[in-house]
Amino acid sequence: MVTLIDVLQPATGAIRAGQYLPATRQTVLWGRLPCESDVAVLTIDSGTDVTIDTISHEGIHEDQGRDPTAFFGEFGVAPHLVLDDAVALAASDYPRTPLVDGPHVVTGPIHVRGARSGDLLKMTLVEAIPRVPYGIISNRHAKGALPGEYPLGPENVSVFATVEEHDGVQVGTLPLVPGGPRNVRFPLNPFLGIMGVAVSGMERPHSVPPGSHGGNIDINLLTRGSSLYVPVQVDGALAYVGDPHFAQGDGEVALTAMEASLRVTVRFDVIPREEAEAHFGSLVGPLAETSDFLVPTGLNVDLDEAVRECVRAAIALLGARYGMDRTLAYAYLSAATDFNISQVVDIVCGVHARIRKADFHG
8 A cells, every 4th residue: 555654653753742652551551541549651740742652442452353463454554554552552461351341542641740639631732643544444233323223244344444645635535335446535634532631539431431531522623733621630630642533523423433543742731720710610521622612512321411511511611711691601602603413422422512712802
């Protein structure tokens, strides 16, 4: 296959930040997220940028053979184009139970000095570089928006997607029919599906359902330059990132989107409780921010209730940020704000609102 992207093996190629965190057997969790009792793999000051390697879970699953070289080789990928850290993790003795643990690999946790319960941790995606020129979109039985209808046959489906250049722009491509000559092209918008902080207590959460800790929120607006604010639950925050995507549509209906490994640079800032409440009110869950939008979220196993939670969060945010009357905020949201389904496939459904910051300038 022709490559348009330099394969970023561990510790090679562009490393933007002074702090670099590779993805190794010692620096990742596979299928679980950090909790209060976990020991940080890196300690930093607030305001520090860290370049972090992430590993996509696609290609290392047990039902994919737990051998990424062989798995991707079936799609024509040469061994030197498969990531060494993915191969090493899949071949390691990492203690994972597929039917109990989640699929995702997260890098961390990172201790941020000065972070205390009640503060917010602001995680800004400074840079997101694809590590490989291909990805996988999966559909598994009892998963996705149409369980029982798809996959069409008895086997799980792993669709291979490639990165190609079209009109001078890198795009993702899929064939219109298996093995066919014609492709459909779609934009690449690399982002992290998982960004979050450790939960209190001694039990590591499953990696699939998102929550107040962030985790697997799958908000595709969180591309380069965007930030996620997450309420800190334990001293030091114990932050982590993972579930890298090259692209995802709102909903992520088939179960996964274009999953592929990224090298990211993330800035970690502690927002003290008083400052956080002045700007955002009392956040009970994740809040995203882009150059154009404030993005409150709603998370619930019931999609309807997730919408309601998101609307309530948006009303509270407008009151805290702009002093807006609740009744008028409700009216404004109805007239001017899109409420998008982040994903419907992660047990806990996600909804996010896109509040235009420009509407409140002046």
